[in-house]
Amino acid sequence: xxxxxxxxxxxxxxxxxxxxxxxxxxxxxxxxxxxxxxxxxxxxxxxxxxxxxxxxxxxxxxxxxxxxxxxxxxxxxxxxxxxxxxxxxxxxxxxxxxxxxxxxxxxxxxxxxxxxxxxxxxxxxxxxxxxxxxxxxxxxxxxxxxxxxxxxxxxxxxxxxxxxxxxxxxxxxxxxxxxxxxxxxxxxxxxxxxxxxxxxxxxxxxxxxxxxxxxxxxxxxxxxxxxxxxxxxxxxxxxxxxxxxxxxxxxxxxxxxxxxxxxxxxxxxxxxxxxxxxxxxx
Amino acid sequence: xxxxxxxxxxxxxxxxxxxxxxxxxxxxxxxxxxxxxxxxxxxxxxxxxxxxxxxxxxxxxxxxxxxxxxxxxxxxxxxxxxxxxxxxxxxxxxxxxxxxxxxxxxxxxxxxxxxxxxxxxxxxxxxxxxxxxxxxxxxxxxxxxxxxxxxxxxxxxxxxxxxxxxxxxxxxxxxxxxxxxxxxxxxxxxxxxxxxxxxxxxxxxxxxxxxxxxxxxxxxxxxxxxxxxxxxxxxxxxxxxxxxxxxxxxxxxxxxxxxxxxxxxxxxxxxxxxxxxxxxxxxxxxxxxxxxxxxxxxxxxxxxxxxxxxxxxxxxxxxxxxxxxxxxxxxxxxxxxxxxxxxxxxxxxxxxxx
Numbered sequence: 001x002x003x004x005x006x007x008x009x010x011x012x013x014x015x016x017x018x019x020x021x022x023x024x025x026x027x028x029x030x031x032x033x034x035x036x037x038x039x040x041x042x043x044x045x046x047x048x049x050x051x052x053x054x055x056x057x058x059x060x061x062x063x064x065x066x067x068x069x070x071x072x073x074x075x076x077x078x079x080x081x082x083x084x085x086x087x088x089x090x091x092x093x094x095x096x097x098x099x100x101x102x103x104x105x106x107x108x109x110x111x112x113x114x115x116x117x118x119x120x121x122x123x124x125x126x127x128x129x130x131x132x133x134x135x136x137x138x139x140x141x142x143x144x145x146x147x148x149x150x151x152x153x154x155x156x157x158x159x160x161x162x163x164x165x166x167x168x169x170x171x172x173x174x175x176x177x178x179x180x181x182x183x184x185x186x187x188x189x190x191x192x193x194x195x196x197x198x199x200x201x202x203x204x205x206x207x208x209x210x211x212x213x214x215x216x217x218x219x220x221x222x223x224x225x226x227x228x229x230x231x232x233x234x235x236x237x238x239x240x241x242x243x244x245x246x247x248x249x250x251x252x253x254x255x256x257x258x259x260x261x262x263x264x265x266x267x268x269x270x271x272x273x274x275x276x277x278x279x280x281x282x
Numbered sequence: 283x284x285x286x287x288x289x290x291x292x293x294x295x296x297x298x299x300x301x302x303x304x305x306x307x308x309x310x311x312x313x314x315x316x317x318x319x320x321x322x323x324x325x326x327x328x329x330x331x332x333x334x335x336x337x338x339x340x341x342x343x344x345x346x347x348x349x350x351x352x353x354x355x356x357x358x359x360x361x362x363x364x365x366x367x368x369x370x371x372x373x374x375x376x377x378x379x380x381x382x383x384x385x386x387x388x389x390x391x392x393x394x395x396x397x398x399x400x401x402x403x404x405x406x407x408x409x410x411x412x413x414x415x416x417x418x419x420x421x422x423x424x425x426x427x428x429x430x431x432x433x434x435x436x437x438x439x440x441x442x443x444x445x446x447x448x449x450x451x452x453x454x455x456x457x458x459x460x461x462x463x464x465x466x467x468x469x470x471x472x473x474x475x476x477x478x479x480x481x482x483x484x485x486x487x488x489x490x491x492x493x494x495x496x497x498x499x500x501x502x503x504x505x506x507x508x509x510x511x512x513x514x515x516x517x518x519x520x521x522x523x524x525x526x527x528x529x530x531x532x533x534x535x536x537x538x539x540x541x542x543x544x545x546x547x548x549x550x551x552x553x554x555x556x557x558x559x560x561x562x563x564x565x566x567x568x569x570x571x572x573x574x575x576x577x578x579x580x581x582x583x584x585x586x587x588x589x590x591x592x593x594x595x596x597x598x599x600x601x602x603x604x605x606x607x608x609x610x611x612x613x614x615x616x617x618x619x620x621x622x623x624x625x626x627x628x629x630x631x632x633x634x635x636x
Binding site: 182 | 333334353355359361365367369370381384385432
């Protein structure tokens with residue numbers, strides 16, 4: 001469609017810019033707030049020009065923590081979040097790849113029963129099974145540990161299903177050629193199937209990293225000590241209840257910090273992600 | 283190199299039998315083509331040799347060793363697939379070397395074999411490329427290279443030319459022929475294309491509905507088809523077949539609708555019998571007094587004309603030289619010689635040899 005109408009261009013730009021402002025302004029506001037003193041943030045109206053406390057505020061949250069509510073340093077929280085998010089993403093990908101491989105390439109008794117078992121868990125989000133899961137984790141003594149944070153979130157019907165769908169598009173002849181070449185199932189999986197799935201794995205990693213990073217309810221239950229708080233909980237804890245004055249500048253700095261790793265992951269993986277969508281050759 | 287023996291090989295899927303007892307011996311170094319329409323069981327048979335399908339009954343042996351229960355990798359066969367089945371993420375070199383690396387051949391030996399195969403197939407300049415950067419013909423050659431480097435007991439080809447365009451198909455057909463002459467490896471080749479089968483085969487097996495209709499050299503199969511199926515499957519356009527009855531004196535053949543065909547040579551011994559008469563289009567010629575047909579259309583193919591005519595309630599095709607076609611709608615006299623006549627039994631569809 002070739003459209004050469006000036007007002008249409010203007011209109012579409014106006015809509016795009018309005019959309020960007022709508023999304024970007026709160027982020028900008030948070031950034032501005034994070035560079036000022038707590039008093040300046042409370043002032044009404046708040047200044048929209050960044051203050052001069054950028055380094056001071058971020059240094060304080062990262063290494064010392066706030067003075068109100070939780071006093072844990074954000075550096076540690078980011079480490080916890082990062083470990084959890086990477087653990088969940090990598091774990092999910094490994095488990096899903098393996099179970100999809102089993103379901104697509106092997107004939108075994110009750111195969112469809114297992115497939116449907118996995119499929120049905122799609123309908124059971126973490127929240128539904130959270131109490132029994134907590135029970136199990138606490139019996140195993142995994143409260144306040146990384147395995148306790150990561151393991152219950154690893155099983156993923158969604159990722160299994162996605163990899164299954166991808167494996168089904170891989171021509172059968174590839175597996176047959178590999179068999180004739182003498183490759184056993186594990187070698188086929190490692191040297192052919194996984195390299196072919198790279199773009200899907202990258203896409204899964206982005207989605208699952210963000211999923212892991214944003215976990216709130218499960219860490220809230222399972223962590224009781226401050227040094228195991230992920231950053232998402234950290235933000236909440238920094239906002240003291242009641243009459244206490246909140247250090248909004250530090251809260252905002254933490255929020256900005258919490259936004260950075262997912263943004264980096266998306267930006268870094270974006271190329272692969274798009275490649276996965278564009279590449280038609282299987 | 284080795285011979286391949288089929289002994290009453292059968293394949294059943296559930297209640298559906300797709301291969302009905304094939305017995306055949308492929309000699310060491312022989313090039314045998316399995317040809318037949320889709321669903322005739324030819325690919326299944328090949329896949330049973332490769333070990334990709336289980337053998338329901340009978341035995342297959344390669345080089346004197348029964349392979350029924352062997353894994354594909356232990357059968358020492360290399361297979362070329364219709365869609366080539368190249369590993370998309372590996373370079374041409376790695377595609378060819380993959381099987382050798384698994385067999386833990388020394389690096390120098392792998393290198394030697396791959397380079398040798400690349401030289402034979404004119405792929406030297408492409409070893410570092412990925413399959414997607416190659417044309418269809420080049421991919422096909424890589425697939426063959428992957429088979430060659432293995433130096434297997436037998437090559438198995440599963441319609442390897444079907445994904446190529448017509449021109450490339452003819453060219454690659456010749457290359458496969460040359461390759462076989464050079465390597466002398468026992469080869470089994472599956473195709474539905476009768477031209478491919480005729481040109482490549484030292485011996486061919488015409489299959490229909492899971493049975494071998496005829497086994498023989500291309501010449502035998504063409505000039506003495508064993509059944510009406512073979513007669514109409516091999517040869518393009520297919521053989522003209524007319525059911526009917528031989529007159530009591532053996533001088534003429536009366537088609538089902540009463541049309542008379544004068545026979546060029548009396549067949550007294552068949553007098554009065556109910557038979558199927560077959561004559562190939564290229565054995566019919568204009569002029570002569572055996573029958574008269576009404577011309578419907580003429581297909582001009584350059585080197586030859588195909589005259590489609592109405593005759594005996596069915597159709598008839600005459601293949602003639604390029605200069606002498608009658609106009610559509612006109613009547614044309616048609617003749618044929620005694621050697622052109624094929625007789626088949628309508629009950630069994632089998633050839634009757636005089």
